[in-house]
Each structure stands twice: as structure tokens, then as C-alpha cells.
Amino acid sequence: MAGFPFSIYRLDTGEVISAGTCSMFRDVVAQPVAANEICIALALDPALQYVLDGAPAERPALLDKTEWTLPDDGEAVQFPVPENTIVRYEGEASTVDDGAFEFEGDTPGEYRFSIEPPFPYQRQLLRIVVREIPSN
Amino acid sequence: MATLDESPTQFQPLDINTPVVDRNGFPTPVLLRNQQSFKRTILAQAKAINEATGEIELNTARIDQEAEVRAAADNASAILVDRVTAEALGFEAAILMKAEVGINPAGVLARYQIMVSLDPGGTLVNSGMMFDVVSNGGGGYLGQIILDADKVKIGRATTTGTFPFFLESNVLYIENAVIKNLSVGTNKLAYNAATSIVITTPGGLVGPGGLLRDAAIFNEYGAVSIDFSSFLNRPSAGGGNFGYLQIRIARNASQITQRTLFYDDNFAYPVAFTHVDYAPSGLTCTYTATLHNLSGDGNYDMTDSVLRLINFKR
Numbered sequence: 255m256a257g258f259p260f261s262i263y264r265l266d267t268g269e270v271i272s273a274g275t276c277s278m279f280r281d282v283v284a285q286p287v288a289a290n291e292i293c294i295a296l297a298l299d300p301a302l303q304y305v306l307d308g309a310p311a312e313r314p315a316l317l318d319k320t321e322w323t324l325p326d327d328g329e330a331v332q333f334p335v336p337e338n339t340i341v342r343y344e345g346e347a348s349t350v351d352d353g354a355f356e357f358e359g360d361t362p363g364e365y366r367f368s369i370e371p372p373f374p375y376q377r378q379l380l381r382i383v384v385r386e387i388p389s390n
Numbered sequence: 391m392a393t394l395d396e397s398p399t400q401f402q403p404l405d406i407n408t409p410v411v412d413r414n415g416f417p418t419p420v421l422l423r424n425q426q427s428f429k430r431t432i433l434a435q436a437k438a439i440n441e442a443t444g445e446i447e448l449n450t451a452r453i454d455q456e457a458e459v460r461a462a463a464d465n466a467s468a469i470l471v472d473r474v475t476a477e478a479l480g481f482e483a484a485i486l487m488k489a490e491v492g493i494n495p496a497g498v499l500a501r502y503q504i505m506v507s508l509d510p511g512g513t514l515v516n517s518g519m520m521f522d523v524v525s526n527g528g529g530g531y532l533g534q535i536i537l538d539a540d541k542v543k544i545g546r547a548t549t550t551g552t553f554p555f556f557l558e559s560n561v562l563y564i565e566n567a568v569i570k571n572l573s574v575g576t577n578k579l580a581y582n583a584a585t586s587i588v589i590t591t592p593g594g595l596v597g598p599g600g601l602l603r604d605a606a607i608f609n610e611y612g613a614v615s616i617d618f619s620s621f622l623n624r625p626s627a628g629g630g631n632f633g634y635l636q637i638r639i640a641r642n643a644s645q646i647t648q649r650t651l652f653y654d655d656n657f658a659y660p661v662a663f664t665h666v667d668y669a670p671s672g673l674t675c676t677y678t679a680t681l682h683n684l685s686g687d688g689n690y691d692m693t694d695s696v697l698r699l700i701n702f703k704r
Contacts, residue, residue: 270593273590274605281606284607286676286678300591301592301593344624345623345658346655
């Protein structure tokens, strides 16, 4: 929809809590904001962006590598994550409290995880394929 | 009193001295007639008819040209008709070009007509253009252009180009249009025309008791359609983690509707519903969608919630 974009972010963290588009500018200035929030006429993607020092910035990505194949890439997938990172697998959530994500799998198949670190990190999808090893 | 000219008006016959031959080169019968008339009465009138006809068996080709002028004390008129016709194999095709002007005390009459027609045996098909300026005393229109056709195309006639304006079977198609101040008068659109729209991006990871999405729209007149969509993640595993949850929609902090859903740690599913709110006109409405747990452990959350608000005419 062509129109007037808006983004609402928290002044204390820069987190974009809402964004969208209005067909009329009068609705941009009518968007609900709380005392610690501000609405700007700019299109920001809450999943990928936040406001840092008053300017749009990219939310950091925790993972450089989001596609793994075992055992080609190693015996296991392991990397550090911030405390209280939420990991979802097939929709079920668990909270990481030991500072690391670990996956060791010997059952062939494809495994998809949603890695949700605390703000300002992005939510990322992790795909791990366990390849079947031919028996000798 | 009319002024009469006693010298006969001279009309030259059509120049059709070139012999007409058929496909085998044999001359065809040609009828050529030139007629002039003049009557000295209270009416001054002159008429000329040029006619060329070629006939072989049942096939006929004919060109008629008529010119007629009339003048009277209270009227004047002039008519010019060109007609080209051909008949063969039961088909009759014709091209008619006609002009007509008239002046009388009641007003004016000026017409022109270009018409092509084909009668393939019982069903007349014609296409043409008519211009009209009818007298104000005749009860008609002052100025009019009529395109009489089953199809009308406007555009550059190329093999690959499209016609941006296209009329077919009484349906008008417009490929591209820049319209200033559009007024749509039928209830096909007018009743459901959107005045303004507000759409949020997907976002939020919200548990029970949280705000899923909120947005505001100015309700100029009519109704506001609230379209909400979200995704219920698979709840955490637990023997008691099943029950009912509720999504509540509020306008300016007053609940206007809700949807009750069942959750279970065995499945996840998308959620989408629409509600139409007949909010007061001239009011900015802030709509909120919130998630509430009604029973069970309530260990679940929803994500990627989108709120779409559309202000309809009614």
C-alpha cells in the first residue's frame, strides 16, 4: 500500500514496538504512543531494525552461520548465546540458561530452530541437516 | 418572401467515364444518370443524383451521390448523401456518408453520419459515427457525438500494443487512467469504498496478558473493519498446559469484540478474524488486540501479529 509509513519505538531502548503504513497522514499522527515512546514517519522493520542514538540501525545478528550440515560441518553445532535466549523447536519454547546452544544429532533429518536472543539481537532461524552416513 | 434564382442550377455528373470491367476484362453494364431539377414556386429547390451501377448476374455494385438543396420563406435545408453498396451471394454491404443542415425559425439542425453496414442475410450489422446538433425547438440536444458500434477502441493500432480504452459488449475497459476527482455512483463500490487504511507490520512476541498489536485510524464516516491475524506458537509441554485463551479487541479502551480459542501443547496454528465496528463518525479510534488466558497453565505466546484497519463508507 502506497501511503505514509510510521514507526513507534521506545526512547530508552530504541526497540521498534510497532510499525506500519497509513493511507492518510492524519492517521500517522494519531497512532497510540506511551509516555516513553515516540512515533516517527519512517518505515522501520521491527524484526531487523531499531533506533540507536536517534538514528535507525540494524539489529545485530547473533549467528553468522545459520545453515549447518552434520557431520560435514563438525560433530555438533555449538555456539554461545546470551542468557535468557529462547529457543523454539517445532513451536515449543525453551530458555537457555547455561549460555550456550548445543545440538548433537545422529538421527538423519532436518531440524529447524528459532533462536530468539534478548533485544536488540534479531530473531534468527537455524537449520541443521543431519546427513545419513553410509555404513561400511 | 423567398428570393428565387431563375437560372437552373448545374450539377456535373460523376466522373465515371473509365470503363468498368469484370475480372475477365469484359465491360460491365453501367447505368449513368444525372438529374437536375428546378421548380419556380414559393419553394426554390434543386436536386442532383449521380448514380453508377455495375451488374453481373445477381451481383451488383453501386455508387449513389445525391445532393439536394431547398429554400423557402421560412426554411432552408441542404442534404448530401454518398452511398456505396455491393450485393453478392446474398450479402449486402454499404457505406453511407450523409450530411444535413437545416435552418428554420425554430432553430437549427446540423447532422453528419458515417455508417458502414453489412447484411449477411437477415441480420444487419452496422458501425458508424453520428454528429448531431438539433434545434432547441426540436426538443433535442445541442451537440452530440454517437459512436454506434459493438466495440470501440482508442489507442495506437500496432500489432503488439494494447488499447487503453476499450468498449466491448457494453462493458468499458480502461487499461490505464489518470482520473482527477473520481465519483463512483453505483453501490458496487460506493458502499464499500475505503476512505483510509492503516496496516501494521508483523511483530510482537506476546504471552497472556500482553498487547498483541494496536493502531489508530480516523473514522471519517461509516464503519471500521478490523482485520487481525497472528500465530499461536506451540505451547510449552505440560500436562496441564491446555485450555482456552481469548483475543480481545478494544476501541479506545472499551472492548468491542473477542474471540475464544482452544490451545494445547500438541499443536500450533494461525489465527485470523475480522470484525466491523460502526464507530462514531469524526472520531479517531485506537484499536488494541490483547491476549488473555482463560484456563489452563497458559504457557504459550503469539507472534507476528498484524492489525489492519480500514475505514469503509458504510
